[in-house]
Amino acid sequence: MKQIVFATNNAHKLEELRQIMGERFEVLSLADINCHEDIPEDKPTIEGNARQKAEYIREHYGYDCFSDDTGLEIDALDGEPGVHSARYGGVAHDSERNIDKVLRLMADVPMEQRTAHFRTAICLLMDGEEHLFEGRVEGRILTERHGTGGFGYDSIFQPLEGDGRTFAQMQPEEKNAISHRGRAVAKLVQFLQAL
Ligand code: ITT
Numbered sequence: 766m767k768q769i770v771f772a773t774n775n776a777h778k779l780e781e782l783r784q785i786m787g788e789r790f791e792v793l794s795l796a797d798i799n800c801h802e803d804i805p806e807d808k809p810t811i812e813g814n815a816r817q818k819a820e821y822i823r824e825h826y827g828y829d830c831f832s833d834d835t836g837l838e839i840d841a842l843d844g845e846p847g848v849h850s851a852r853y854g855g856v857a858h859d860s861e862r863n864i865d866k867v868l869r870l871m872a873d874v875p876m877e878q879r880t881a882h883f884r885t886a887i888c889l890l891m892d893g894e895e896h897l898f899e900g901r902v903e904g905r906i907l908t909e910r911h912g913t914g915g916f917g918y919d920s921i922f923q924p925l926e927g928d929g930r931t932f933a934q935m936q937p938e939e940k941n942a943i944s945h946r947g948r949a950v951a952k953l954v955q956f957l958q959a960l
Contacts, residue, residue: 766791767957769891770798772818772832775858777916778946785941785950790957798826811836811848812897815888823890831889831953835945837918839867839881839906841874850917860917864910867921871906879906883922883945887953896956900948907931915940 770793771782783792795801804821808814811834818832836847846853846863854862871879880903887898903925910920912933919932924943932940941947 768793768828769957770795770822770826770828770830772804772822772830774804775916778833781937781941781946782950784937785947786954789954793828795822798822798828800826806834809848810886811884812886812888814848815886815897816895819888819890819895829889829891831887833885833887833946833949835883835885837881837883837922839871839879841871841878841880841906842867864918864921867906867918868908871908876905876908880904881906881922883918885945885949887949889953889956898949898952898956900945900950900952902926902943902945902948 766789768791771779772795773779774795779792779794786792800822804818806814806818808817814834815832818834819830822828822830822832836850838844838847846867850863851858854866856862882901882903884899884901889896889898905923905925907921907923911931912920914935915933921931923929923931926943932944
């Protein structure tokens, strides 16, 4: 089975990816390759961050690898939190704070103006070449949390294609079938299978 490193520290994303990529690839984590340091992620775009993380692994560890970066882009907040999604509330990876800030800033925004999308960029570095894949899903930011599944902003994001449930109210397979990351990964897998 072909090995490929997924350059992420997010256990939820690794789990989602292993589920989507199935049995065709052995997806190695950073722990699997003994990478325990903080990988720089300080570019102004999600594409730039995805590339930066993948290049770091290739340079320091020599593996073919891919990495993703995701942003929640809310129209009423001029595209924020976007590239700042992980630490929007001020503390890195504190999803509850992030959600609280979004709900606070959007307290007066009516439902028809609460449109948003998740966007994922995946950067694959393989055999010395770089490939970018994008996936996005349109939806709405609800006024309160619904559901306990998923992670990050899932409990306030209601995808437009669906039955009104948030991502946090869906089974992982249901979310993956329509999500930003699911779509970007589908393009990645299609590319890898055509090699
Ligand atoms: P790595 O950089 O280590 O991969 P991360 O948690 O920083 O992990 P991202 O930069 O891709 O992940 O995503 C930034 C934030 O966006 C993340 O911390 C979540 O709050 C949110 N996010 C990403 N994907 C999401 C998803 O599928 N559902 C809900 N929120 C998500």
